[in-house]
Amino acid sequence: MPIFEYKCSDCKKIFEIIHLPGKDSELKCAACGSTNLKKLISAPFLPSAVGKPANDELKSCCGAANPQECPGPGSCCSQ
16 A cells, blocks of 8 residues: 655644545645645665575585584585
8 A cells, every 4th residue: 555654834743644546535634634735755665685685694604614504405515
């Protein structure tokens, strides 16, 4: 669902509104009821895993002093 942020020009409160498809309603400030609103541009939400390689969490054990740290078969240091 599209969620938009607005700032009331009268009371300066910032709030979010969910815009449902096919619902045309007059936008009003949640605090004071004013229609003098400014739509804000929000930063998109991205989970922290977006854009990371799949094995980014694994530590490389190649050349490690302790072979017990090796992640297992198929890793760079498995023999």
